[in-house]
Amino acid sequence: xxxxxxxxxxxxxxxxxxxxxxxxxxxxxxxxxxxxxxxxxxxxxxxxxxxxxxxxxxxxxxxxxxxxxxxxxxxxxxxxxxxxxxxxxxxxxxxxxxxxxxxxxxxxxxxxxxxxxxxxxxxxxxxxxxxxxxxxxxxxxxxxxxxxxxxxxxxxxxxxxxxxxxxxxxxxxxxxxxxxxxxxxxxxxxxxxxxxxxxxxxxxxxxxxxxxxxxxxxxxxxxxxxxxxxxxxxxxxxxxxxxxxxxxxxxxxxxxxxxxxxxxxxxxxxxxxxxxxxxxxxxxxxxxxxxxxxxxxxxxxxxxxxxxxxxxxxxxxxxxxxxxxxxxxxxxxxxxxxxxxxxxxxxxxxxxxxxxxxxxxxxxxxxxxxxxxxxxxxxxxxxxxxxxxxxxxxxxxxxxxxxxxxxxxxxxxxxxxxxxxxxxxxxxxxxxxxxxxxxxxxxx
Amino acid sequence: xxxxxxxxxxxxxxxxxxxxxxxxxxxxxxxxxxxxxxxxxxxxxxxxxxxxxxxxxxxxxxxxxxxxxxxxxxxxxxxxxxxxxxxxxxxxxxxxxxxxxxxxxxxxxxxxxxxxxxxxxxxxxxxxxxxxxxxxxxxxxxxxxxxxxxxxxxxxxxxxxxxxxxxxxxxxxxxxxxxxxxxxxxxxxxxxxxxxxxxxxxxxxxxxxxxxxxxxxxxxxxxxxxxxxxxxxxxxxxxxxxxxxxxxxxxxxxxxxxxxxxxxxxxxxxxxxxxxxxxxxxxxxxxxxxxxxxxxxxxxxxxxxxxxxxxxxxxxxxxxxxxxxxxxxxxxx
Numbered sequence: 001x002x003x004x005x006x007x008x009x010x011x012x013x014x015x016x017x018x019x020x021x022x023x024x025x026x027x028x029x030x031x032x033x034x035x036x037x038x039x040x041x042x043x044x045x046x047x048x049x050x051x052x053x054x055x056x057x058x059x060x061x062x063x064x065x066x067x068x069x070x071x072x073x074x075x076x077x078x079x080x081x082x083x084x085x086x087x088x089x090x091x092x093x094x095x096x097x098x099x100x101x102x103x104x105x106x107x108x109x110x111x112x113x114x115x116x117x118x119x120x121x122x123x124x125x126x127x128x129x130x131x132x133x134x135x136x137x138x139x140x141x142x143x144x145x146x147x148x149x150x151x152x153x154x155x156x157x158x159x160x161x162x163x164x165x166x167x168x169x170x171x172x173x174x175x176x177x178x179x180x181x182x183x184x185x186x187x188x189x190x191x192x193x194x195x196x197x198x199x200x201x202x203x204x205x206x207x208x209x210x211x212x213x214x215x216x217x218x219x220x221x222x223x224x225x226x227x228x229x230x231x232x233x234x235x236x237x238x239x240x241x242x243x244x245x246x247x248x249x250x251x252x253x254x255x256x257x258x259x260x261x262x263x264x265x266x267x268x269x270x271x272x273x274x275x276x277x278x279x280x281x282x283x284x285x286x287x288x289x290x291x292x293x294x295x296x297x298x299x300x301x302x303x304x305x306x307x308x309x310x311x312x313x314x315x316x317x318x319x320x321x322x323x324x325x326x327x328x329x330x331x332x333x334x335x336x337x338x339x340x341x342x343x344x345x346x347x348x349x350x351x352x353x354x355x356x357x358x359x360x361x362x363x364x365x366x367x368x369x370x371x372x373x374x375x376x377x378x379x380x381x382x383x384x385x386x387x388x389x390x391x392x393x394x395x396x397x398x399x400x401x402x403x404x405x406x407x408x409x410x411x412x413x414x415x416x417x418x419x420x421x422x423x424x425x426x427x428x429x430x431x432x433x434x435x436x437x438x439x440x441x442x443x444x
Numbered sequence: 445x446x447x448x449x450x451x452x453x454x455x456x457x458x459x460x461x462x463x464x465x466x467x468x469x470x471x472x473x474x475x476x477x478x479x480x481x482x483x484x485x486x487x488x489x490x491x492x493x494x495x496x497x498x499x500x501x502x503x504x505x506x507x508x509x510x511x512x513x514x515x516x517x518x519x520x521x522x523x524x525x526x527x528x529x530x531x532x533x534x535x536x537x538x539x540x541x542x543x544x545x546x547x548x549x550x551x552x553x554x555x556x557x558x559x560x561x562x563x564x565x566x567x568x569x570x571x572x573x574x575x576x577x578x579x580x581x582x583x584x585x586x587x588x589x590x591x592x593x594x595x596x597x598x599x600x601x602x603x604x605x606x607x608x609x610x611x612x613x614x615x616x617x618x619x620x621x622x623x624x625x626x627x628x629x630x631x632x633x634x635x636x637x638x639x640x641x642x643x644x645x646x647x648x649x650x651x652x653x654x655x656x657x658x659x660x661x662x663x664x665x666x667x668x669x670x671x672x673x674x675x676x677x678x679x680x681x682x683x684x685x686x687x688x689x690x691x692x693x694x695x696x697x698x699x700x701x702x703x704x705x706x707x708x709x710x711x712x713x714x715x716x717x718x719x720x721x722x723x724x725x726x727x728x729x730x731x732x733x734x735x736x737x738x739x740x741x742x743x744x745x746x747x748x749x750x751x752x753x754x755x756x757x758x759x760x761x762x763x764x765x766x767x768x769x770x771x772x773x774x775x776x777x
Contacts, residue, residue, distance in 0.1 A: 372717075380771075
């Protein structure tokens with residue numbers, strides 16, 4: 001019996017169309033648009049001006065405060081302007097727009113492909129390097145990595161869990177990294193272990209990636225304290241709390257953090273970025289993005305510079321199919337629909353999915369028949385039918401008691417609902433309102 | 445690009461299950477029992493079923509179209525299921541006008557007055573059935589004798605149900621052993637060779653339908669299994685205490701409406717609890733009340749009343765029985 005989390009979960013069609021497609025390096029575009037806020041926390045502050053010449057890897061925006069991340073130039077060239085642009089979330093924000101000239105990297109960056117396995121840095125140096133290189137969680141949440149690696153006083157961490165689950169349908173970028181950059185990923189894991197001061201790490205991978213499991217299991221023999229944990233395929237196993245439960249049996253308390261049960265979770269992509277930052281002194285300026293969709297001509301996994309327009313990725317995948325009705329940034333379960341494709345790739349862009357028009361509209365909403373399928377699907381043990389109605393009716397105090405803030409917005413409830421009710425839409429509304437109310441209570 | 449992109453919050457894909465598919469899944473699950481009824485009761489079963497389904501669908505359509513002035517939603521299949529279940533709960537020789545009255549009460553009173561699909565507190569088909577039982581006690585308790593397929597309808601030869609024979613006999617002081625001679629054997633009961641409501645007789649066919657619904661994930665095992673287990677244990681205890689006064693659990697499980705009730709009536713989504721724990725409590729309640737009515741009540745059968753009584757507790761069960769949440773709750777500043 002494969003391990004998994006015990007409560008709830010669904011199994012949507014996997015549609016991993018690009019699992020067999022090796023990572024392709026996308027050519028550097030003629031212009032990049034680099035938003036200053038690609039992470040959770042305060043936006044970075046630009047330190048370049050119009051006309052400033054930049055090299056690849058040079059810092060162009062400085063983190064503002066502790067919860068923030070540095071932004072580096074993903075290309076070499078000249079700053080065209082600093083302007084307000086629409087990003088992948090649909091909101092406007094400041095971005096540094098750079099005209100590309102050649103591809104001249106900072107000399108301090110080691111661009112060789114050779115594997116650097118020995119970790120020379122100390123704990124503090126590793127964390128400092130991650131902060132300097134602007135590392136953030138690559139699974140989608142984009143939380144600054146240096147904060148997660150700093151265990152606060154009074155908390156204990158005895159174990160690192162690496163998220164190689166990639167439970168979202170369609171996406172394969174982590175899968176390809178585990179196959180093609182396995183040793184680098186494992187070195188990154190060792191570095192994170194050192195930073196946290198733990199001697200064991202578990203990499204959770206779902207059983208639908210047997211090649212990644214066997215590749216890493218084989219490679220892990222050369223690394224101390226790293227084990228590979230195959231997991232039963234079940235969405236949302238990539239949820240931090242579900243993954244910890246599946247791998248260790250520990251249950252993060254409501255409103256708590258993984259550290260409350262002595263665990264830190266990092267993503268496979270982040271591990272790779274940590275390797276590159278610490279061993280090669282390379283800041284986070286590129287990432288692997290899955291570009292896919294059922295009618296896409298040439299779906300694939302692309303290594304792209306941050307700031308590359310999504311349109312360039314779509315071109316690389318054979319152009320946007322004529323039947324496209326929706327383009328999603330991220331996975332089909334939790335990703336965000338793009339209003340336009342002329343937006344830049346950011347540190348959190350894991351995939352671009354093009355859905356045909358007939359699959360891009362929601363079905364007709366029927367009355368709730370109280371089948372309870374949403375409650376069975378909820379991995380947090382919530383009652384989506386109830387909290388969505390409470391939110392809809394503005395009964396926020398009740399919704400809070402029903403633990404609406406535990407919802408991680410995985411969408412399993414809305415997916416499973418036979419009446420196609422927009423459960424998560426109302427739960428999101430309720431959750432945001434309850435969080436705001438709770439903040440107001442504290443400030444009073 | 446000439447087309448605008450659709451933008452909506454996640455999730456961007458929805459599962460294949462729909463209300464209509466679930467409802468027609470129930471219809472498929474009812475098919476074996478319907479076939480058994482036609483086999484045992486002949487054309488009467490067909491007439492009753494058709495009239496009931498048509499009357500239920502028509503009632504819903506007319507109310508939605510002309511009274512509520514909304515887009516009729518009969519295509520969701522819920523009225524078809526109610527119609528089938530109402531038919532299954534009445535004798536196969538029931539006159540057409542009585543069936544239509546039952547359908548109007550089921551859909552018009554028990555379902556639409558509460559706001560239609562999803563909002564009715566009581567199982568519509570059972571409300572219709574109990575209304576008919578009280579209003580037309582003679583017609584509702586003249587049970588055709590199973591004869592193998594025949595073309596009669598209202599002129600069917602009638603007789604008592606096994607439960608009726610048992611209940612009446614025990615009141616008159618006969619022993620269970622003697623009464624067992626007067627009713628069909630357990631094997632015959634299992635196949636459905638007995639008098640009774642049209643769709644309740646064939647335990648085998650009903651169980652097949654139930655297994656299909658569990659396989660299709662339309663229902664879970666919780667409600668039917670707890671009801672049947674509760675009935676078996678309760679009647680089993682009585683039987684062990686005094687086998688001359690109380691029939692054995694096998695007899696209780698195979699007669700009357702317990703199979704139909706446990707598998708199809710009590711599992712109605714709208715009127716049953718939404719958590720597994722709630723379902724188990726609800727199932728135990730139905731089982732206990734059924735045996736109480738059968739053993740000490742005025743009616744020989746009590747499944748319908750038991751389910752309706754427990755329907756009333758469903759909102760309470762939903763309010764107080766919560767799923768186990770993930771993670772302890774901790775107090776925050």
